[in-house]
Amino acid sequence: MLGRDPHERHRAAxxxxxxxxLTFVVSFSRAGDELAHYVAEGHIATAVWGFAxxxxxxxxxxxxxxxxxxxxxxxxxxxxxxxxVQMIGVIIVALGIPPVFESIDTGEPFDFIVVAAxxxxxxxxxxxxxxxxxxxxxxxxxxALRYAAFSVVIQAGxxxxxxxxxxxxxxxxxxxxxLWVAEFAGHxxxxxxxxxxxDTWLGTPWNASHIAERYGLLVIITxxxxxxxxxxxxxxxxSRVDWSGEAILIVIAGTGLTVGLWWTYxxxxxxxxxARHRERKWAWGYGHIAIFGSLAAVGAGLHVAAYAxxxxxxxxxxxxVLSVAIPVLTFCVAYFVLWSILFRAxxxxxxxxxxxMVLFLAVGVGLAAAGVPLGWCLLVVMLSPFVVAVGYxxxxxxxxxxxxxxxx
Numbered sequence: 001m002l003g004r005d006p007h008e009r010h011r012a013a014x015x016x017x018x019x020x021x022l023t024f025v026v027s028f029s030r031a032g033d034e035l036a037h038y039v040a041e042g043h044i045a046t047a048v049w050g051f052a053x054x055x056x057x058x059x060x061x062x063x064x065x066x067x068x069x070x071x072x073x074x075x076x077x078x079x080x081x082x083x084x085v086q087m088i089g090v091i092i093v094a095l096g097i098p099p100v101f102e103s104i105d106t107g108e109p110f111d112f113i114v115v116a117a118x119x120x121x122x123x124x125x126x127x128x129x130x131x132x133x134x135x136x137x138x139x140x141x142x143x144a145l146r147y148a149a150f151s152v153v154i155q156a157g158x159x160x161x162x163x164x165x166x167x168x169x170x171x172x173x174x175x176x177x178x179l180w181v182a183e184f185a186g187h188x189x190x191x192x193x194x195x196x197x198x199d200t201w202l203g204t205p206w207n208a209s210h211i212a213e214r215y216g217l218l219v220i221i222t223x224x225x226x227x228x229x230x231x232x233x234x235x236x237x238x239s240r241v242d243w244s245g246e247a248i249l250i251v252i253a254g255t256g257l258t259v260g261l262w263w264t265y266x267x268x269x270x271x272x273x274x275a276r277h278r279e280r281k282w283a284w285g286y287g288h289i290a291i292f293g294s295l296a297a298v299g300a301g302l303h304v305a306a307y308a309x310x311x312x313x314x315x316x317x318x319x320x321v322l323s324v325a326i327p328v329l330t331f332c333v334a335y336f337v338l339w340s341i342l343f344r345a346x347x348x349x350x351x352x353x354x355x356x357m358v359l360f361l362a363v364g365v366g367l368a369a370a371g372v373p374l375g376w377c378l379l380v381v382m383l384s385p386f387v388v389a390v391g392y393x394x395x396x397x398x399x400x401x402x403x404x405x406x407x408x
Contacts, residue, residue, distance in 0.1 A: 001136040003071055003205040007275075011210040013217060014075055016083055020065065021221055023090040027058040028296045030097040032225050035296075036303035039323050040313040043105055050101035051300075053176075055293040057115055060183060061090060061122055063285060064151075066214050067187075068126065071204035072133055072140075085125040092118030109165035110172055116162035123155045143204060146190035154182055188282060208275035215288055219265050222292050223258050225299025230254025233306035240309065249375025250309075253382040254302050257324070260385030261295060261331060267392045268335070269400055273342050273407050283341045290334035297327035308374060321368040321377045325361040328384055332357045335388075343403050349396065356387035 004011075031054045038047035065086055073079060096114025103111035130148035134141045157179050166172040191203030230251060237247040274281060301324035307313045308320045315323075336354045340346050364380035392400070 001072060001074055001132045003133075003137055003140050004073070004207065006071075006205040006207050006278075008207055008210075011207045013210070013213055014069075014073065016075060016080055017066075017069060017073075017214065018217070020083055020087055020090075021062075021217055023087045023094075024058060024062055024218065025221055025224065027054075027090060027094040027097070028222055028225055028292075028299075029228065030094050031055055031058065032229070032296050032300035032303060034097060034101045035300040036229075036307065036323075038101060038105065039300070039319075040304050040307035040315065042314040042319075046101055046105040050104050051297065052293070053112070054097050054100055054115070055296060056180070056289060057112075057119070058090075058093065059289045059292050061086075061093065061119065062218060063289075064122075064126060067204065067206055067211070067285070068129060068147075070206040070210045070214065072129070072137075078132070079129070082125045082129055086122045089118045089120075089122030089125070092121060094118075109167055110176075111165070113162045113165075116159050119155060119158060123151050127151050140204065143190055147187075150186045150190055154179065154186060157182070184286060203278075203281075206281075208278070209271045211281075211285075212271035212274065215270070215285075216266065218292060219295065220262070222295040222299075223262055225296050226254060226258035226261070226302060227299075229299040229302025229306070230258070233302050233309060236306040236309040246309075246373060246375040249373075249379055250302075250305060253375065253378035254305075256382040257298065257302075257328070257378075257385065260382065260389060261298065261328075263389040264335065264385045265291070267388065267396070267400065268339060268342070269404055270342065272404055276407055280342060284338060287334060287338045287341065290330060291338070294327045294330035294334060297330070298324060301325075301327055305374060305378065317371075317374050317377065318365060318368045320374060321365050321381065324378060325365055325381050325384075328381060329358065329361055332361075332384070343407060345403075347399060347403075349391075349399050353388050353391045353396070356391070357384045360384040360387065 031051055034054075035047050035051040038044075038050070065083070069083075093115050096112065096116075096118060099111040099114060103109065127148045130144045130151070133144040134148065137144070161172070161175050161179065166175070230253075233250050233254060234247050237244065237250060270284065274284065301320075304313065304315075304320050304323040308317070313320060332354055336350050339350060360380055360383045364377045364384075367380060368374070368377040388396075
């Protein structure tokens with residue numbers, strides 16, 4: 001269980017990693033369904049806070065495994081068994097998503113005991129992985145023991161809070177915030193002062209190209225929620241009034257929005273910069289939680305459009321359009337902030353592109369407020385990510401090349 005070469009060429013995701021990612025389809029789908037349901041009913045606070053907690057939990061589980069596997073994945077039988085155990089934990093977490101939303105909506109004590117149980121399964125497996133590294137890889141023994149100890153302590157904290165079912169909202173929020181701060185701070189602490197003898201890598205020996213590919217693959221999986229939301233919305237329209245102009249517009253808007261977000265994301269040249277500046281992994285890796293969450297929420301927003309087509313919403317056309325536009329706006333902000341953090345610079349060209357994205361979103365919402373049918377409003381929202389795609393293909397690629405040359 002020795003650390004892999006962080007500069008290994010042509011490092012690709014393994015079939016097991018791809019199978020592992022598929023379990024997250026269920027989690028994102030469950031979270032999106034709950035978000036869409038509560039948004040459609042006008043229970044916005046429940047929708048936002050429940051979705052934020054669930055998506056953060058799901059993404060964090062994926063991040064923990066992915067960075068470990070990039071550094072130490074041997075793909076032998078024991079590693080496969082332990083990974084499959086983690087997959088079972090992810091499924092348990094997915095099963096615990098509805099009670100999280102329901103407890104928030106009813107005002108009962110926060111119920112995330114099933115989510116915590118899923119994490120116990122996942123972290124028990126991850127701790128065994130780290131202990132295996134500690135036993136077999138002297139160079140990474142210290143950092144492996146830190147990660148193992150930290151995982152046990154923080155999981156004990158989560159399990160305690162889940163079991164206690166604390167009624168006092170202030171105390172509960174304080175404890176949850178404290179635990180999440182500890183989660184985010186724990187990884188840099190565990191990796192602190194852990195470098196190879198030649199000082200060529202920081203922390204565990206993860207591979208930049210592999211990590212960039214793994215994050216990209218989860219982006220693609222999350223974008224699948226957009227396709228699902230589109231199909232659900234169109235099926236609802238067709239079931240009521242057969243094929244119509246509205247149904248065709250929703251198909252174009254939902255599919256186009258998914259393609260536009262995909263095109264935009266994969267312009268970001270993460271791998272070469274991370275390979276050169278490995279210390280930038282923290283902001284880049286953590287920042288993707290906002291990317292994943294916003295993409296999952298776009299799919300949920302399209303699902304809200306399906307509820308609207310069936311006359312099962314209480315938020316009106318403006319609310320439905322906002323349920324799609326706000327996640328796209330969140331993606332826009334997170335995307336350009338990540339770019340600025342990755343390259344340690346704010347590009348005026350990117351400010352112009354971001355402004356263009358926001359403009360199309362604002363126009364889409366404005367049209368809804370003016371009484372324009374939903375399909376046309378979503379079509380305008382769809383154009384937002386294509387501002388970046390068109391900007392890159394016409395002139396922006398020169399900026400990307402210049403950014404990469406500056407960082408190399």
